Amino acid sequence: MSGGGRKSNDYGAAAYWDARYSSGSSPAGGDGEFFDWYQKYSALRPLLRAHVPASSRVLMLGCGNSLLSEDMAKDGYQDIVNIDISSVVIEQMREKHAEIKQLTYMQMDVRDMSLFDDESFDCVLDKGTLDAMMCADDTPHGASKMLAEVARLLRPRGIYLLITYGAPKERIPLLNKGGCCWYTAFFVSPTPGYQSKMDKGAPQPAMEEVALTEDGQLPPDYVLKDPESHFIYVCQKSNPAHGVNSVATDPEETMNEK
Numbered sequence: 001m002s003g004g005g006r007k008s009n010d011y012g013a014a015a016y017w018d019a020r021y022s023s024g025s026s027p028a029g030g031d032g033e034f035f036d037w038y039q040k041y042s043a044l045r046p047l048l049r050a051h052v053p054a055s056s057r058v059l060m061l062g063c064g065n066s067l068l069s070e071d072m073a074k075d076g077y078q079d080i081v082n083i084d085i086s087s088v089v090i091e092q093m094r095e096k097h098a099e100i101k102q103l104t105y106m107q108m109d110v111r112d113m114s115l116f117d118d119e120s121f122d123c124v125l126d127k128g129t130l131d132a133m134m135c136a137d138d139t140p141h142g143a144s145k146m147l148a149e150v151a152r153l154l155r156p157r158g159i160y161l162l163i164t165y166g167a168p169k170e171r172i173p174l175l176n177k178g179g180c181c182w183y184t185a186f187f188v189s190p191t192p193g194y195q196s197k198m199d200k201g202a203p204q205p206a207m208e209e210v211a212l213t214e215d216g217q218l219p220p221d222y223v224l225k226d227p228e229s230h231f232i233y234v235c236q237k238s239n240p241a242h243g244v245n246s247v248a249t250d251p252e253e254t255m256n257e258k
């Protein structure tokens with residue numbers, strides 16, 4: 001992960017993030033009070049509205065001081081539970097959003113969410129938190145524990161929406177280890193401001209859906225327009241009766257299974 005310049009690189013530990021949130025430092029582009037990694041709600045909204053009804057019970061993993069939950073609440077989402085390992089940021093956000101009843105904040109480690117019941121969420125949202133876990137001292141063990149918890153917490157057909165810098169060759173094998181059967185739709189999203197780095201006049205490439213190969217890889221001839229693009233995995237928890245540890249990439253096939 002980038003930013004910070006600290007010596008400790010345990011991005012899965014409270015100490016690292018507490019220090020960061022206490023100092024008010026934020027990566028380039030943040031205003032110190034709020035900072036959204038990768039993408040903002042405006043860019044994600046079409047995908048979220050298409051896959052996550054506003055009445056859903058949503059769990060925001062590693063919420064940090066992102067504006068995503070606030071923007072979702074303003075847009076009609078009714079129940080968003082925000083967790084983060086940093087008690088510092090949880091206190092800050094609880095105070096900032098005290099008036100927004102749709103938002104609750106809890107200090108919690110994504111590797112152990114045992115305070116929540118099985119199948120108690122319709123959607124789990126993850127923007128940058130699996131990435132932090134992949135840079136933690138216990139990687140990839142901690143990341144797998146987190147994904148097993150996500151699978152446990154989701155209702156059947158619930159959605160795990162993962163926004164990450166991790167390309168399919170790194171993320172699909174990890175998802176397959178999570179003890180869950182997923183149907184995954186996959187999107188590529190250029191970084192905000194990509195166009196300003198490019199020739200003026202050409203249209204900003206939009207978020208695009210890409211059909212992964214049968215073994216969950218980008219098609220061999222696929223070229224990223226923005227090499228720094230983010231990747232979005234819309235993972236739907238499918239029926240465990242159909243077996244575990246498989247990522248189906250063919251929507252037709254998955255629909256027929258239901």
Ligand SMILES: C[S@@+](CC[C@H](N)C(=O)[O-])C[C@H]1O[C@@H](n2cnc3c(N)ncnc32)[C@H](O)[C@@H]1O
Nearest residue numbers: 012017036037062064066084085109110127128
């Ligand atoms: C890259 S930041 C993303 C923040 C926010 N989701 C966003 O999009 O701006 C990763 C977040 O994960 C949190 N985090 C890291 N390890 C965690 C863990 N083990 N359990 C819960 N949260 C964790 C950090 O405190 C940090 O807020």
